[in-house]
Amino acid sequence: MKKKKNFRGNTLPALVMVGPVTLWLLLLVAVPLIYVVFMTFCSLDANYNLVFTFTLDNYKRLFDANYVQIYAQSLLIAFSTTLICIIAGYPFAFLIARVFTKKKAILYMLVIIPFWTNSLIRIYGWRTFLGSSGWLNNMLTKLHIISEPAEFLFNRGTIILGMVYCLIPYMILPLYTAVEKLDKSMIEASKDLGAKGPATFLKVILPMTASGIFSGSIMVFIPCLGYFFVADILGGGKSDVIGNLIERQFQSGNNWPLGAALSVILIAITLLLVKIYQICGGDMENLGV
Amino acid sequence: MKKKIMSLVLAAALTVSVVLTGCGSKETSANADAGELNLFIWTEYVPDSVFDKFTEETGIKVNVTTFSSNEDMLAKVKSEAPGAYDIIQPSDYMVSQLIAQDMLAELDKDALTNLSNIGEEYLDPVYDPGNVYSVPYQGGVAAIAVNTDKVDVEITSYDDLFDPALANSIVLLDDFRAIIGMTARSMGYSMNETDPAKLAEIKEKLLTLKSNVKLYDSDSPKSALISGDCSVGMIWNAEIALSMAENSNIEVVFPKEGPYVFMDNWCITKESPNYDNAMKFINFMMDPEVVQMVLAEFPYLNPNKTAVEAMGEEYSGNPAKNPPAEVIASGEYVENLDVDTLAVYDEMWTELKK
Numbered sequence: 001m002k003k004k005k006n007f008r009g010n011t012l013p014a015l016v017m018v019g020p021v022t023l024w025l026l027l028l029v030a031v032p033l034i035y036v037v038f039m040t041f042c043s044l045d046a047n048y049n050l051v052f053t054f055t056l057d058n059y060k061r062l063f064d065a066n067y068v069q070i071y072a073q074s075l076l077i078a079f080s081t082t083l084i085c086i087i088a089g090y091p092f093a094f095l096i097a098r099v100f101t102k103k104k105a106i107l108y109m110l111v112i113i114p115f116w117t118n119s120l121i122r123i124y125g126w127r128t129f130l131g132s133s134g135w136l137n138n139m140l141t142k143l144h145i146i147s148e149p150a151e152f153l154f155n156r157g158t159i160i161l162g163m164v165y166c167l168i169p170y171m172i173l174p175l176y177t178a179v180e181k182l183d184k185s186m187i188e189a190s191k192d193l194g195a196k197g198p199a200t201f202l203k204v205i206l207p208m209t210a211s212g213i214f215s216g217s218i219m220v221f222i223p224c225l226g227y228f229f230v231a232d233i234l235g236g237g238k239s240d241v242i243g244n245l246i247e248r249q250f251q252s253g254n255n256w257p258l259g260a261a262l263s264v265i266l267i268a269i270t271l272l273l274v275k276i277y278q279i280c281g282g283d284m285e286n287l288g289v
Numbered sequence: 290m291k292k293k294i295m296s297l298v299l300a301a302a303l304t305v306s307v308v309l310t311g312c313g314s315k316e317t318s319a320n321a322d323a324g325e326l327n328l329f330i331w332t333e334y335v336p337d338s339v340f341d342k343f344t345e346e347t348g349i350k351v352n353v354t355t356f357s358s359n360e361d362m363l364a365k366v367k368s369e370a371p372g373a374y375d376i377i378q379p380s381d382y383m384v385s386q387l388i389a390q391d392m393l394a395e396l397d398k399d400a401l402t403n404l405s406n407i408g409e410e411y412l413d414p415v416y417d418p419g420n421v422y423s424v425p426y427q428g429g430v431a432a433i434a435v436n437t438d439k440v441d442v443e444i445t446s447y448d449d450l451f452d453p454a455l456a457n458s459i460v461l462l463d464d465f466r467a468i469i470g471m472t473a474r475s476m477g478y479s480m481n482e483t484d485p486a487k488l489a490e491i492k493e494k495l496l497t498l499k500s501n502v503k504l505y506d507s508d509s510p511k512s513a514l515i516s517g518d519c520s521v522g523m524i525w526n527a528e529i530a531l532s533m534a535e536n537s538n539i540e541v542v543f544p545k546e547g548p549y550v551f552m553d554n555w556c557i558t559k560e561s562p563n564y565d566n567a568m569k570f571i572n573f574m575m576d577p578e579v580v581q582m583v584l585a586e587f588p589y590l591n592p593n594k595t596a597v598e599a600m601g602e603e604y605s606g607n608p609a610k611n612p613p614a615e616v617i618a619s620g621e622y623v624e625n626l627d628v629d630t631l632a633v634y635d636e637m638w639t640e641l642k643k
Contacts, residue, residue: 131518154518
């Protein structure tokens with residue numbers, strides 16, 4: 001009797017609550033992931049069909065010199081993007097959380113609202129804006145700052161601009177949380193003990209908000225490696241990121257096993273970064289996990 | 290954090306709803322007795338009015354699903370239940386791939402009373418000798434667009450695209466078979482070259498193209514030409530026609546080596562449960578009157594010579610919309626490569642684009 005009650009009282013609600021989520025995760029995350037890993041060991045027959053004859057060739061091809069250069073380029077783009085997001089996002093997060101506390105909601109919404117529009121559309125917007133007959137060039141020529149339309153588009157710089165634009169909310173939001181949690185009395189104590197502004201910032205504020213910087217960096221860095229459409233639209237398809245390589249193998253290259261192996265690289269980089277984050281004392285909850 | 294997660298969920302929900310409404314099957318009025326027909330075709334390629342007319346004439350209900358790449362289409366046909374689609378619309382090389390995989394049904398030639406409307410140069414293609422499994426629908430060529438206002442050198446061939454005078458000014462299709470094929474043709478080789486020695490030569494020349502390319506874009510290469518970002522393009526002729534309408538300085542040039550030609554086709558799947566209806570539909574799509582309805586909305590290269598002759602000067606007289614027959618005859622189709630050769634192509638493409 002007691003056992004039954006236990007089941008109804010404890011196990012059943014837990015099962016009902018957790019069951020669907022578990023099933024969902026199993027079906028939509030675990031199974032596809034296992035399939036992707038399985039695919040990396042497959043090869044292709046003459047008609048490009050997937051056949052299971054065990055091979056490590058797909059992994060061997062990952063070390064092709066061209067690919068390695070693209071990984072390096074991809075990491076460089078991601079690193080620059082993250083750095084710019086920190087430099088631009090930190091003051092903004094600080095302003096929202098500490099200075100304009102009354103207009104907090106409005107500023108917060110200004111970060112969130114553009115998020116609701118598809119990023120592909122917003123990236124096309126940048127292309128129109130920066131094009132040689134775009135608004136920016138027109139303004140600059142009309143103001144006689146330049147005589148010929150300048151080339152803003154289709155280089156690595158534009159890709160980084162697009163990435164920063166797409167991903168900066170992921171930096172600002174965790175930073176905001178970190179800054180808001182900051183105990184005001186600590187700053188006051190620092191001042192009381194004679195620390196000047198810069199010292200207070202470096203020795204008190206920065207260490208206490210480091211978790212926000214960490215989680216923001218992870219959330220900016222990782223998508224950067226995969227946002228192939230930004231590299232395509234703003235980079236003119238001339239500077240690939242890892243995401244482009246994956247997309248190509250699943251589409252025109254028609255080599256799913258190789259595409260899967262490239263995806264595994266991306267997953268490996270992600271796990272590595274998250275591990276580093278954990279080792280550095282990052283809180284998984286801040287990543288939305 | 291919660292707010293952020295909520296906004297992400299909301300964004301995801303919006304995306305999903307947009308995708309669902311965008312890609313849903315269209316249904317036209319039904320006559321239960323006449324049965325139905327499931328089409329799996331390219332996006333933006335067959336006007337809805339044509340389906341309405343077909344249903345009106347035959348009573349057959351038409352369900353349409355769309356795809357945007359041959360590879361997507363193949364993967365989906367394979368993963369769906371057999372017979373989920375009656376009619377598919379593969380491009381040339383995909384037709385031969387489907388034939389090789391035994392996925393197509395032979396067409397009943399007796400039911401194709403309108404086949405005589407198709408120009409001879411489009412029949413008996415390399416990808417389906419004797420048109421056993423396919424009849425051509427529409428197609429095009431990868432031609433060259435030149436903004437004469439901005440380009441001083443004369444461009445008549447694919448080879449001219451390698452001219453150093455065109456530094457950082459070209460928009461190319463973001464398509465490795467098109468660009469490697471173009472390079473091969475500029476050297477007098479085939480687009481489907483498999484000889485490693487020739488491929489090494491092609492690669493060497495291909496990499497010299499790098500400094501001339503400003504942009505790779507297959508989705509809307511015309512916009513870079515219209516905006517003036519690029520002054521030369523190697524793009525589909527239909528895109529050139531659209532850019533010419535926007536900017537009168539743009540001209541179309543058919544490369545003297547003969548262009549890359551593509552042709553999309555009507556095929557019936559092997560397991561099609563509505564074979565007779567499918568044959569009726571394919572025959573209907575070769576009716577000159579129907580083709581004119583198609584061309585009014587999607588002016589691609591059309592092999593239906595009876596319909597093309599009946600079209601006005603606006604279409605027939607515009608070589609960018611209706612490339613001359615000798616251009617098509619001088620061109621070449623992309624063919625399937627063996628897996629190893631394809632890897633070589635992929636490698637040189639990666640090197641060009643890195």
